[in-house]
Amino acid sequence: MFEIAVCDDNALDRKSLIERIEKNMPEPESMRIHEYDSGKSLLNSIKGIRFSIIFLDIQMGELSGEETAIRIREMDNNVILVFNTGFVEPSPRSFEVQPYRYIMKNMAADVMDRYIKDALKRMIEFSQAPLMKASVNREMLFLKADDIVYIEKYKKSTRVYISENAIKIYGIKADHNGQLPDIRIQEKLESIYEKLMVYGFGYPHDSFLINFKYLIYCTGKALKLKDVDCMFPITRSKAVEFNKLKQEFMLSKYKEGEL
Known part of the structure; x- marks a missing residue:
């Protein structure tokens, strides 16, 4: 089972992204989505769930997406990170955590769908890599x-x-x-x-x-x-x-x- 996390403190943005992920899932029966309204709640869940991919907003209260990503990398070096944001341009800190994609919320629908499909495809490819x-x-x-x-x-x-x-x-x-x-x-x-x-x-x-x-x-x-x-x-x-x-x-x- 592929465990997918969506973390955004805006409920409408979470709902919109989840709908797009569900629309573009290549293997829906093998994927499960978890949603979080803060970096703190996501980090607490990582202690018990091994996520395959995390879609992470950058502008969040209390704990920003960049800071959340840094803490994620301290716990899991393999999970695929996809930044999803409305306004913030990437900073040098963003790339230190090795995001696979950087999605803007105002992207055209077809472009966003392509990025999401590509990230999910990469997730599946990683799972097939030999140990x-x-x-x-x-x-x-x-x-x-x-x-x-x-x-x-x-x-x-x-x-x-x-x-x-x-x-x-x-x-x-x-x-x-x-x-x-x-x-x-x-x-x-x-x-x-x-x-x-x-x-x-x-x-x-x-x-x-x-x-x-x-x-x-x-x-x-x-x-x-x-x-x-x-x-x-x-x-x-x-x-x-x-x-x-x-x-x-x-x-x-x-x-x-x-x-």
């Missing part, structure tokens, strides 16, 4: 694609670096020196790439894969990922395919007329 079987401290760990920042070749296996939020969610603890344990996947990098390339991963170098979701800077020869100090090189042999996948990812996220 990656990994190990940490000799214990099994099943990682979602969105948990992974990058994967590198390491000896005869691969080593995985996951997001800070994922580290918290999985309860992975550092040792007394502050070092996190290695997370390994016992597969070749090439075979992992075949599984993940359609879910927003690129292969810029023979030694590692990266998740475009965490890409914050990229030139023709190097890239930088969120929460990672080093720069990653892009080799000439991988550049064409890598840039093609990067462009497809960016276009799927920020289409013409979107932010």
Whole structure:
């Protein structure tokens, strides 16, 4: 069951958006909508419900949509966020929480329907992404694609670096020196790439894969990922395919007329 949250302190706006979501549901029997009139009530529900997608107003009393989104990301790094607002333009803080879409309430009906359909389609695609079987401290760990920042070749296996939020969610603890344990996947990098390339991963170098979701800077020869100090090189042999996948990812996220 896909759990969908609609959070807006305006009852009429909630009703209107819910009607549009219901109209555009590709699989109505597998989707359930929950509505909230404040960021606080939504955050309380997240403790007991694993939402697949959240439609979130930005201008709300007491707790704004941006602040609510920041707190959501502290609890769940994978849920799809869609900002839905009447007046506010996106700020740098808006993009820090990685919204998938930014919908204006005064959009033309056909455009809004297209954005909603696309967000729901993305929600379904995410649910179909494979879980990656990994190990940490000799214990099994099943990682979602969105948990992974990058994967590198390491000896005869691969080593995985996951997001800070994922580290918290999985309860992975550092040792007394502050070092996190290695997370390994016992597969070749090439075979992992075949599984993940359609879910927003690129292969810029023979030694590692990266998740475009965490890409914050990229030139023709190097890239930088969120929460990672080093720069990653892009080799000439991988550049064409890598840039093609990067462009497809960016276009799927920020289409013409979107932010």
